[in-house]
Amino acid sequence: MPTLASARYGKDNVRVYKVHRDEKTGVQSVTEMTVCCLLEGQIETSYTKADNSVVVATDSIKNTIYIKAKEHPVNPPELYASHLGQHFLDKYSHINAAHIEVVVHRWTRMTIDGAPHPHSFFRDGQETRNVEATVARGTGIDLKSSIVGLSVLKSTGSAFHGFVRDEFTTLPETWDRILSTDVDCAWIWKRFPTVAAVQNGVERFDKAWESARGIIMKTFATDESASVQNTMYKMCEQILEAVPEVDKTGFSLPNKHYFEIDLSWHKGIKNTGKDAEVYAPQSGPNGLIKCEVARDVSTVVNR
Numbered sequence: 001m002p003t004l005a006s007a008r009y010g011k012d013n014v015r016v017y018k019v020h021r022d023e024k025t026g027v028q029s030v031t032e033m034t035v036c037c038l039l040e041g042q043i044e045t046s047y048t049k050a051d052n053s054v055v056v057a058t059d060s061i062k063n064t065i066y067i068k069a070k071e072h073p074v075n076p077p078e079l080y081a082s083h084l085g086q087h088f089l090d091k092y093s094h095i096n097a098a099h100i101e102v103v104v105h106r107w108t109r110m111t112i113d114g115a116p117h118p119h120s121f122f123r124d125g126q127e128t129r130n131v132e133a134t135v136a137r138g139t140g141i142d143l144k145s146s147i148v149g150l151s152v153l154k155s156t157g158s159a160f161h162g163f164v165r166d167e168f169t170t171l172p173e174t175w176d177r178i179l180s181t182d183v184d185c186a187w188i189w190k191r192f193p194t195v196a197a198v199q200n201g202v203e204r205f206d207k208a209w210e211s212a213r214g215i216i217m218k219t220f221a222t223d224e225s226a227s228v229q230n231t232m233y234k235m236c237e238q239i240l241e242a243v244p245e246v247d248k249t250g251f252s253l254p255n256k257h258y259f260e261i262d263l264s265w266h267k268g269i270k271n272t273g274k275d276a277e278v279y280a281p282q283s284g285p286n287g288l289i290k291c292e293v294a295r296d297v298s299t300v301v302n303r
């Protein structure tokens with residue numbers, strides 16, 4: 001007999017903008033985010049028996065996302081996601097877990113005539129700050145924070161040699177190459193028992209984001225990279241060192257290739273090896289290198 005093996009539902013792609021107006025200074029600050037909120041619980045009969053009495057309408061879930069953004073700070077997103085998820089458990093006894101995803105888009109304050117502008121912003125890249133929160137009855141709050149879509153490139157200081165050479169290999173070894181990727185870096189927090197525990201010491205979330213972003217940039221720039229694998233591992237080690245409340249961190253990095261172009265067919269132009277200046281950036285295929293690094297073995301076993 002078929003059995004409902006898993007079920008969750010809710011609203012995705014809810015776009016929210018919130019402004020904070022400092023009445024004293026006249027300075028305004030803005031946050032734009034995209035929210036997904038999915039619920040789990042005793043909702044089986046809505047699937048199996050057409051019983052809508054257990055369904056909190058996804059339209060109501062969308063409304064709740066707005067109301068909670070009005071009632072609570074939306075920064076840091078870890079705190080907002082925790083408040084939002086906890087609400088569904090407090091309000092509906094048959095809901096056992098809320099899965100919240102928040103994507104925060106960049107609105108960076110403009111500098112005009114050398115001074116920060118009080119109410120004008122620009123989008124300085126597609127990078128987002130993301131949070132996934134699972135708020136579960138009797139368990140607590142699991143938070144995963146991430147940086148997604150931070151595009152970086154270095155024009156030297158990267159090598160790749162010593163890899164397997166066999167009858168499938170055409171790639172030459174290189175001691176000097178372009179390295180470029182779109183950083184997707186996540187860090188998983190030790191479980192929080194309550195929203196109050198998330199709130200207590202809430203500065204930890206912005207500090208961790210700043211630390212991770214700084215470590216990623218500095219390591220990418222300064223490491224004499226032997227491979228994407230080794231450089232990302234070095235970043236993970238430093239993030240775990242910098243943020244003691246994080247159990248595990250990891251990366252998913254595309255290796256965006258830039259191919260040399262042999263232009264010798266045109267007047268004998270030299271454009272390869274040490275003479276390479278004009279390259280062809282590739283859209284695909286790309287390498288894709290992932291890893292997770294845990295603080296200790298017990299974390300690997302438990303999660």
Ligand SMILES: O=c1[nH]c(=O)c2[nH]c(=O)[nH]c2[nH]1
Nearest residue numbers: 160171226227228229255287
């Ligand atoms: O840093 C790299 N890691 C690889 O695994 C790999 N494979 C490849 O073709 N180029 C690269 N570069």
